Amino acid sequence: DVKVTQSSRYLVKRTGEKVFLECVQDMDHENMFWYRQDPGLGLRLIYFSYDVKMKEKGDIPEGYSVSREKKERFSLILESASTNQTSMYLCASSLPGLATDNEQFFGPGTRLTVL
Amino acid sequence: DAKTTQPTSMDCAEGRAANLPCNHSTISGNEYVYWYRQIHSQGPQYIIHGLKNNETNEMASLIITEDRKSSTLILPHATLRDTAVYYCIVSIRGGTSYGKLTFGQGTILTVHP
16 A cells, blocks of 8 residues: 655644654655645645755745655654744655646645644 | 646545536646645645546545536535645646646645534
């Protein structure tokens, strides 16, 4: 069974802290994505990566960075957490190619609260 | 990517077919229609996709109009576990998009006993 796992389901951090959200997939997928989901705004793409050490900005990259040192792991970093980054964070992966690019497998999400 | 319009919410009786509409009047020739759903407290789940022909898999059927300006996702025998938010997305495949999807607000489908 294919799997995308995220390091925490719930996380509480303080303003100004550096926060790491980890995502691991066991499907040997090249593409990985980070979204955030907020009520009334739907899912919004923060960053994505199409290969190890490669990254592309999504629609709302401000305040975030990412790291992809290994194929199976994609990390989202909040350099200095702020209260407006309180959200549900979702990681996804997919195989590259015309047949599979948009069939993304999602993790269960991390609900981050910044106090 | 083209934008989509979906009803905010729909109800369906258990065991009946659920027909979820989606308008995508500005879809371009190389854009596919994708459907995902998100059950409460879970990540989204891929359901089905199509270009212009109708498609069916073990989860659902997708009917795309001839002009491709709208589509309908059909859950033939809805169960309580189908209660979820359903997202209709149009997107090109491959190339520099790298499978980048834009999720809208979706339709909240509630299946009643």
